[in-house]
Amino acid sequence: MQLQVINSPFNQEQAELLNRLLPTLTESQKFWLSGYLAASHSTSISGTMEAPATEFPAGSAGQTSSKEVTILYGSQTGNAQGLANNASKTLEGRGFQVTVSSMSDFKPNNLKKVQNLLIVVSTHGEGDPPDNALSFHEFLHGRRAPKLDDLRFSVLSLGDSSYEFFCETGKQFDKRIEELGGERIVPRVDCDLDFDEPAAEWIESVLNNLSEVQAVGSAVAPASVAATARETVYSRTNPFHAEVLENLNLNGRGSNKETRHLEISLEGSGLTYQPGDALGIYPQNDPELVNELILALNSNPDETVTINKQGDIRSLREAFTSHYEITILTKPFLEKIAQLTSIDELHELIGGGNEEKLKEYIEGRDLLDVIKDFGPFDVSSQEFVDLLRKMPARLYSIASSLDANPDEVHVTIGAVRYTTHGRDRNGVCSILCSERLEPGDTLPIYIQHNQNFKLPENPNTPIIMVGPGTGIAPFRSFMQEREEIGTKGKSWLFFGDQHFVTDFLYQTEWQKWLKDGVLTKMDVAFSRDTDEKVYVQHRMLEHSKELFEWLEQGASLYVCGDEKNMAHDVQNTLIDIIEKEGNMNREKAEAYVANMQQQKRYQRDVY
Structure with a gap:
């Protein structure tokens, strides 16, 4: 779009200058400039903040930075890819020249040419690489893998600590690159389902170690302004509370299954998606299970606890209902719980070296089982919730086309019910949708874009x-x-x-x-x-x-x-x-x- 006097507040000379400048800017330069202007606007209003300086890392002022970084991602659902792209924007905002690629698109023979390598990779299934990391993983662990004595690298690994081989793929990449001679920029960071904060800390550590020049106030201040502006955009960390339009059972009478079809309004959200993307839903835990949990802890449901680093306060009942995972056990959680009690059975379970026995205990049990088996624990409610994982979103493949259903998204959810260890168990999100969710209710949602599951570019491809x-x-x-x-x-x-x-x-x-x-x-x-x-x-x-x-x-x-x-x-x-x-x-x-x-x-x- 060309700026003109009639469609902008600029005079003819200003419009011509801007029209010559804007097409020459990179995306990171546009991003920086938008933050700079926002910061300048804030300055003119308050009159107290200095305008950002215009210093850049050495060799980058007005030119392509000499500091090149390659980011390779292996992603099955899109989380690792999203983090890789975010890391790229952050690095470019600090004057680095960044290349981002999926591992499957990267030519392994080019690895010798890379000096700074960042790996962002998830672990899939039972410790396996995601599909688009398989070939690169095989290359690195094969005979043709080159010596990487001149390489500096760091790994951000995504996983789920409820699985036995937590972050296994990232650990393998980290170990193998070191064996090939690579030197770590910063140590590997392993992220659980709640990965936003550790991922942000990892990229900040990488930045601090990659560049000796930190006098980039011009980039830092606008970035914080831009981050504030982005908070109004609905995302994984800022979900949209969407109205449920329809909630139907797709199975016929007499079926052994219950499959819910949800139609959800996106009106007013600005959210868009493509076929192959997923919908993230933040569910609530079963109120009856929450009540049993609080009773077993001998706690007051109205007692308040702090639920995050920002200092947000909720009642214990609301914290257990909406903010913490209480239905899945992990080895790290049991290790923390073991520190609160002297019960030999629990310590033997954790430190006895019998992984199969530990795995057998974890399978099918939840937080209430642990409290009944090994509690009560002599800690405050705040100390207890600090041990828990944040409630993860549940991802569901989107079952609709936005072109065919404007301002709507549809999902297909199978209800999960089973009995184990003497108690009936339910899937957190699926049973919420099956038993407690009515049309007119709202769900916190976001779109999980997945470039690894897309229709062919040529629509006539079979x-x-x-x-x-x-x-x-x-x-x-x-x-x-x-x-x-x-x-x-x-x-x-x-x-x-x-x-x-x-x-x-x-x-x-x-x-x-x-x-x-x-x-x-x-x-x-x-x-x-x-x-x-x-x-x-x-x-x-x-x-x-x-x-x-x-x-x-x-x-x-x-x-x-x-x-x-x-x-x-x-x-x-x-x-x-x-x-x-x-x-x-x-x-x-x-x-x-x-x-x-x-x-x-x-x-x-x-x-």
């Missing part, structure tokens, strides 16, 4: 979708999007669940898309309708020749759903099909799949 159960959600968004833009590309769905009559999620929509030609083919597998259980991978095998033909024609394949069993079985079946129909040995078939991943033609949204 797509194959494998999504049993709630894994069907993103493919509903894919079809809505393709219908909206009039895509001519072929599409093939593999869907599975327990029973055709009660569990065929969104059945009428799929049948309509088939009839209208939006969906080209659909194969279904209902495992409990036959004597022998049939799953989606069996349907894939039945059509192995045609499926391979689609792949050879350039089709992209998408898998969404359970990672531990289904996704693993589907991948092995895919390799079997390629090996058979392509007349390849196993090694070449696996390389075929790896090449599809590299080309972003094989994408997974698994959990």
